[in-house]
Amino acid sequence: xxxxxxxxxxxxxxxxxxxxxxxxxxxxxxxxxxxxxxxxxxxxxxxxxxxxxxxxxxxxxxxxxxxxxxxxxxxxxxxxxxxxxxxxxxxxxxxxxxxxxxxxxxxxxxxxxxxxxxxxxxxxxxxxxxxxxxxxxxxxxxxxxxxxxxxxxxxxxxxxxxxxxxxxxxxxxxxxxxxxxxxxxxxxxxxxxxxxxxxxxxxxxxxxxxxxxxxxxxxxxxxxxxxxxxxxxxxxxxxxxxxxx
Numbered sequence: 001x002x003x004x005x006x007x008x009x010x011x012x013x014x015x016x017x018x019x020x021x022x023x024x025x026x027x028x029x030x031x032x033x034x035x036x037x038x039x040x041x042x043x044x045x046x047x048x049x050x051x052x053x054x055x056x057x058x059x060x061x062x063x064x065x066x067x068x069x070x071x072x073x074x075x076x077x078x079x080x081x082x083x084x085x086x087x088x089x090x091x092x093x094x095x096x097x098x099x100x101x102x103x104x105x106x107x108x109x110x111x112x113x114x115x116x117x118x119x120x121x122x123x124x125x126x127x128x129x130x131x132x133x134x135x136x137x138x139x140x141x142x143x144x145x146x147x148x149x150x151x152x153x154x155x156x157x158x159x160x161x162x163x164x165x166x167x168x169x170x171x172x173x174x175x176x177x178x179x180x181x182x183x184x185x186x187x188x189x190x191x192x193x194x195x196x197x198x199x200x201x202x203x204x205x206x207x208x209x210x211x212x213x214x215x216x217x218x219x220x221x222x223x224x225x226x227x228x229x230x231x232x233x234x235x236x237x238x239x240x241x242x243x244x245x
Contacts, residue, residue, distance in 0.1 A: 011029055014026075014028070014029055015028055015029055024206070024208065025208065026208065027208055027209045027212070031209055032209055032212045032213055032216065035209040035210055035212075035213040036213040036216070036217065039210075039213055039214070044198075045213070045214065045217065047193070048193055048194050048195050048197070048198050048214065049195060049214075049217060049218060049221065051193050051194045052180075052183060052184070052187065052194040052195040052196065052218060053218075053221065055114060055115065055118065055183050055186075055187070055194065056118075056176075056179055056180045056183050058115055059115050059118035059119045059122065059179055059182075059183065060122065060175060060176060060179045062115065062119040063118075063119040063120075063121075063122035063123045063126055063175060063179070064122075064126055064168075064171065064172070064175065066119070066123050066126075066127075067122070067123050067124075067125070067126025067127040067129075067130055067171065068126065068130050068164075068168070068171075070084065070123075070127045070130075070131075071126065071127045071128070071129065071130025071131040071133070071134055072130060072131075072134045072160070072164075074088075074127065074131045074134070075130065075131040075132070075133065075134020075135045075137070076134050076135075076137070081131070088124050088127055088128065091120065091123065091124035092124045092125070092128065096121045096182055096185065097185070099117050099120050099121055100117040100121075100182075100185060100186055100189060100190075101189070102117075103116050103117035103120070104117070104189065104190045109190045109191075111191075113190070114183075114186045114187070114190065114191055117182075117186055118179055118182050118183050118186055121178065121179075121182050122175050122178055122179050122182070125171065125174060125175060125178065126171045126175055129167050129170055129171040129174070130164065130167055130168070130171060132167060133163070133164045133166070133167030133168075134164070136163075137160070137163050137164075138163065144159075169230075169233055169234040170234075172230055172233065172234075173226075173230050173234065176222070176225065176226065176230060177222075177226075180218075180222050183196065184196035184199065187200075188200045195214050195215070195218045198210070198214045199211050199214055199215060202214070
């Protein structure tokens with residue numbers, strides 16, 4: 001109820017602000033909804049939302065899988081950690097725009113270049129988070145798994161992943177919020193479709209209604225994923241923690 005009230009307050013503030021300024025600068029909510037309906041009726045809205053969401057999912061999964069593997073190895077192997085740490089620091093501090101531009105120059109203005117650029121921007125964050133989790137693993141459980149000669153698959157499923165679950169949840173939350181923003185930049189700079197491309201088109205036309213008509217539905221989708229996927233997963237993996245009094 002409080003969230004709904006907060007949303008209604010935001011819409012009311014938007015409407016009041018639209019009345020106070022020029023409609024070309026900040027169109028009222030109804031004008032944006034009308035533009036959104038036109039784009040949806042033509043099919044362009046759903047097509048571009050789908051393309052962008054697909055890029056987000058593929059890039060996110062690649063970064064999560066790669067980051068989890070690297071993070072575990074770095075957290076459990078000191079030699080590998082020393083060797084890979086400079087690379088990790090470089091990627092953590094390299095601006096996202098530089099990675100995107102280099103990917104387009106080296107690979108070309110292609111879909112693989114876009115996916116690689118986004119995944120590389122997310123990879124170091126996941127690696128750093130999972131590394132901390134791997135360092136905190138219970139050595140006693142590792143020894144127990146060795147004593148009972150657990151197969152690798154069983155060890156990963158019942159010993160490794162349950163301990164890393166809170167760190168995976170943290171990496172998921174931070175990563176998803178990072179990936180979708182970078183995907184929009186990637187589309188703006190070098191793709192012929194997607195929400196980012198449509199936002200760039202709206203910017204060139206100084207069409208704020210069109211810009212918001214594409215930005216708002218995608219934000220709603222990402223909020224839905226956060227609310228109905230990420231947060232329940234985070235609560236599930238943290239259910240063993242004692243609740244604050």
